[in-house]
Amino acid sequence: MTHPVPPDAPPRRIIVLGSNAFSAQDFIDLLLDNLAYEVIGVSRSAEYAPWRLRYRQREDLSRFRFIRIDMNQNMAALLELLDAERPAWIVNFAAQSEVAPSWEHPEQWFRTNTVALAELVNHLRRRDYLEKYLHISSPEVYGTCVGTVTETSTMNPSTPYAASKAAADMLLSVYRKQFNFPLITVRATNVYGPCQQLFKIIPRSIIRLKLGTKIDLHGAGKAVKSYIHVRDVSRGELAVLERGRLGEMYHLSPNHGITIRELVWTICKRMGKSFVDVTHDVNERPGQDDAYVIDSSKARAELGWLPSISLDEGLAETIAWVEENIDTIRSENLEYVHRA
Numbered sequence: 001m002t003h004p005v006p007p008d009a010p011p012r013r014i015i016v017l018g019s020n021a022f023s024a025q026d027f028i029d030l031l032l033d034n035l036a037y038e039v040i041g042v043s044r045s046a047e048y049a050p051w052r053l054r055y056r057q058r059e060d061l062s063r064f065r066f067i068r069i070d071m072n073q074n075m076a077a078l079l080e081l082l083d084a085e086r087p088a089w090i091v092n093f094a095a096q097s098e099v100a101p102s103w104e105h106p107e108q109w110f111r112t113n114t115v116a117l118a119e120l121v122n123h124l125r126r127r128d129y130l131e132k133y134l135h136i137s138s139p140e141v142y143g144t145c146v147g148t149v150t151e152t153s154t155m156n157p158s159t160p161y162a163a164s165k166a167a168a169d170m171l172l173s174v175y176r177k178q179f180n181f182p183l184i185t186v187r188a189t190n191v192y193g194p195c196q197q198l199f200k201i202i203p204r205s206i207i208r209l210k211l212g213t214k215i216d217l218h219g220a221g222k223a224v225k226s227y228i229h230v231r232d233v234s235r236g237e238l239a240v241l242e243r244g245r246l247g248e249m250y251h252l253s254p255n256h257g258i259t260i261r262e263l264v265w266t267i268c269k270r271m272g273k274s275f276v277d278v279t280h281d282v283n284e285r286p287g288q289d290d291a292y293v294i295d296s297s298k299a300r301a302e303l304g305w306l307p308s309i310s311l312d313e314g315l316a317e318t319i320a321w322v323e324e325n326i327d328t329i330r331s332e333n334l335e336y337v338h339r340a
Contacts, residue, residue: 010038011035011036011037011038011063012036012037012038012088012089013038013039013040013085013086013087013088013089014031014037014038014039014040014087014088014089014090014091015039015040015041015042015081015082015085015087015089015090015091016028016031016039016040016041016042016090016091016093017042017043017071017078017090017091017092017093017094018042018043018092018093018094018095019041019042019043019066019093020041020043020045020047020048020053021043021093021094021095021097022191022195022196022197022230023093023136023188023191023230023233023234023237024041024091024093025048025052025053025054025055025056025195026054026055026193026195026230026231026233026234027091027093027233027234027237027238028041028054028055028064029054029055029058029234030231030234030235030238031238032055032058032060032061032063032064035063037063038063038064039063039064039065040064040065040066040067040085040087041064041065041066041067042066042067042068042069042078042081042094043066043068043069043094044068044069044070044071044072044073044094045068046068047066047068049328051195051325051328052195053195054194054195067081069081071094071112071116071120072111072112072116075116075119075120078120079120079123082123082124082127083127086127086129087129087130088129088130088131088132089130089131089132089133089134089241090124090130090132090133090134091134091136091237091241092117092120092133092134092135092136093136094112094116095112095113095136095165096108096109096112096113096161096164097138097161098161099140099159099161099162100159102159102160102161102164103159103160106160106163106164109160109161109164110160110163110164110167112164113161113164113165113167113168114164114167114168114171117168117171117172118171121133121171121172121175121181122175124181125175125179125181130182131182132182132184132241132246133181133182133183133184134184134185134186134237134240134241135168135169135172135183135184135185135186136186136188136237137165137168137169137185137186137187137249138161138162138165138187139187139188139189139251139253139294140157140159140161140162140165141155141156141157141162141165141166141169141187142154142155142156142157142294143155143156143157143158143162144156144158144291146291148295149251149293149294149295150251150294150295150297150298151187151248151249151250151251151298155169155170169185172185176246176247182246183246183247184240184241184244184245184246184247184248184249184250185248185249185250186236186237186240186249186250186251186252187249187250187251187252187294188228188233188236188237188251188252188253189225189226189227189228189252189253189254189293189294190225190226190227190228191227191228191229191230191233192227192228192229192230192314192318193229193230193231193314193317193318194230194317194318194320194321195230195321196230196318198329198332198333198334199334199335201260201263201264202227202263202267202315202318203318203322204334205263205264205267205268206267206271206318206319206322207322207326207329207334208278209267209268209271209273209278210322210323210326211330214278214279214280215264215278215279215280216279216280216282217260217261217264217279217280217281217282218260218282218283218284219281219283219284220261220281221259221260221261221262221263221264221279221281222259222260222261223259223260223284223291224257224258224259224291224293225257225258225259225260225263226253226254226256226257226258226293226294227254227258227263227311227314228252228253228254228307229307229309229313229314229317231309232252232254232307232308232309233252235305235308236250236252236299236303236305236307237252239299239303239304239305240299240303243302243303244302244303245302248298250296250298250299250302250303251294251295251296251298251299252296252299252305252307253293253294253295253296253307254307254311255307256293257291257293258311264279266311266312266315267315267319270312270315270316270319271319
């Protein structure tokens with residue numbers, strides 16, 4: 001249940017793990033819109049530049065602190081921080097999140113997504129300060145999504161990344177059952193928007209069109225994805241955190257899916273480029289799921305959440321962000337760089 005904050009009470013303290021993550025930085029920005037919240041961001045990397053962190057573009061950051069801790073290398077420091085700060089709510093975005101590279105070093109994905117999580121949750125279940133723990137999972141755990149995929153659908157992971165997330169979800173459910181751990185879980189589909197990692201398909205396509213280089217379409221772009229704007233996801237995550245039922249899983253997704261090919265065609269059209277001239281079909285990646293579409297009726301019915309930013313509106317906003325920062329982006333690494 002939600003614990004209302006009296007008007008004269010100090011802000012509720014929320015710790016966001018993996019705060020440099022694309023979805024996390026937007027979620028923090030949304031939290032800071034509400035004076036009832038004080039936020040501590042924790043990440044293994046140094047804080048990114050403001051053009052990549054929406055909350056860093058705010059004038060007032062008096063209710064935000066950033067602390068750099070690598071949970072794989074120094075879990076003791078993280079647990080000490082949590083016990084010192086005694087957050088009412090913890091939101092965990094921390095994860096090795098890329099799919100294709102997980103085939104090369106699967107042990108690293110399990111180390112972060114499962115093993116470190118096991119140590120964290122085993123510590124937290126003995127503490128009395130935690131009211132809610134929001135875990136950010138992934139629909140990748142379902143494998144190819146066929147038919148109506150709800151929160152009770154069977155997990156069928158098809159990559160090491162997906163398997164590590166499925167194992168994490170199963171572990172957390174055990175702690176919920178055995179110790180009444182205050183778990184709530186969210187699975188959102190393909191998140192996009194300003195500040196996203198440059199190697200992701202939407203910013204990468206926009207950047208390549210700006211730079212005059214071709215866009216690779218894995219598997220000819222036939223895979224179906226469900227693109228949802230990061231702010232819609234953040235609003236959904238906050239609704240789950242504030243009003244969701246403990247022990248429950250909630251999906252966040254748009255109304256329909258779109259093939260990668262259609263998505264890139266739409267970007268090309270919006271930017272005045274010929275799709276045929278700027279794209280190139282390449283082999284599909286191992287373990288690529290054919291469809292990535294899930295049902296979010298539960299969040300819509302229980303929480304009154306609905307996505308409000310259309311794909312056209314979101315693409316226009318993302319294009320504008322790339323164009324505004326293109327001089328900086330030119331000097332950035334545009335490919336995924338793995339960190340163990």
